[in-house]
Ligand SMILES: *[C@@H]1O[C@H](CO)[C@@H](O)[C@H](O)[C@H]1NC(C)=O
Ligand SMILES: *[C@@H]1O[C@H](CO)[C@@H](O)[C@H](O)[C@H]1NC(C)=O
């Protein structure tokens with residue numbers, strides 16, 4: 001009989017091992033055991049509040065207990081065991097023990113245990129994950145305006161995130177491709193400093209443009225933490241010439257203004273006439289070329305050269321002097337168009353008024369007929385309404401008659 005007893009002893013030992021393992025690894029949940037406590041894992045940001053809930057399906061009035069990551073008891077039923085004002089009782093019933101931890105710190109992360117003191121003791125664990133909230137991103141690398149065509153490298157950094165934050169670059173709504181984030185663990189804690197570099201070749205259109213660095217992190221809503229850097233770009237003038245009027249007439253005075261879009265503003269202007277001298281009655285005063293009296297002999301192409309120390313830009317204007325009696329055609333056309341549009345609007349409004357008027361008259365008639373029909377042979381108000389609704393075809397007949 002010694003032979004069969006050996007395997008059975010082995011059996012019991014392994015069964016015990018399994019039971020012990022099950023008791024230790026209480027993540028094994030007995031769905032069919034109404035006394036098995038149930039918990040859930042939680043994620044919370046630093047400074048936030050987390051609620052730990054432990055429930056059993058049925059109670060035999062055994063006490064429930066929560067203990068922390070260091071196996072110190074926090075609450076035993078309603079009784080507080082650890083002096084920490086951040087930890088409060090949320091709810092205690094025979095089937096539930098819930099507690100809250102406020103102002104959560106990174107050190108609060110770990111496994112919390114809920115136990116119920118049945119025979120044997122049953123336990124369940126809840127893992128609390130604490131998110132390190134990234135700091136506001138800081139952009140560096142731009143100190144002074146740079147000439148058009150130069151490269152600018154911006155660096156964005158955000159400190160203290162856990163898990164590491166992701167940094168994104170934008171110019172307006174357009175996302176830009178930066179270099180991959182550099183993630184550095186902070187020496188005295190579980191958080192990370194993250195940085196990203198963006199290199200741009202700037203053009204004149206980047207002058208006054210805003211480059212944004214935004215932090216992407218599970219502890220933040222999109223756009224919560226971002227920083228902006230305005231770019232200043234030095235570029236040579238882009239020149240346009242603006243005439244004083246669209247109708248230069250012979251014998252009248254006239255002027256041309258040289259507009260140079262540049263950073264910095266243009267400092268010098270030079271006026272020229274293509275294939276010839278400037279007319280004797282034309283006088284250049286900085287950005288403006290004055291004609292004291294126009295003459296058809298002034299016709300030609302006028303050039304303005306503007307410089308700002310970065311470079312020069314040139315614009316041109318073709319002057320075509322009109323007869324002294326010439327009339328502006330463009331404004332006449334404008335008046336005709338406006339007159340036409342007003343006439344059409346007034347016509348449409350009149351039509352609408354007529355249609356609306358007829359519609360109102362017809363419907364007033366229908367309403368009167370309805371009222372009369374419903375109350376005709378009804379003993380009370382309710383019946384009158386029912387009659388009115390039911391006898392719709394009758395009302396229809398009457399309406400025709402009324403019109
Ligand atoms: C639990 O306690 C309540 C009151 O203290 C009692 O009425 C109830 O019978 C108890 N239940 C069990 C299962 O012991
Ligand atoms: C992370 O950033 C903090 C705050 O700026 C700084 O004090 C610390 O030295 C940085 N740590 C690393 C590893 O870069």
Ligand SMILES: *[C@@H]1O[C@H](CO)[C@@H](O)[C@H](O)[C@H]1NC(C)=O
Pocket residue numbers: 250251294295296297
């Ligand atoms: C325009 O100039 C010509 C000669 O240059 C002159 O004869 C003429 O009278 C001028 N016309 C006007 C309107 O001044």
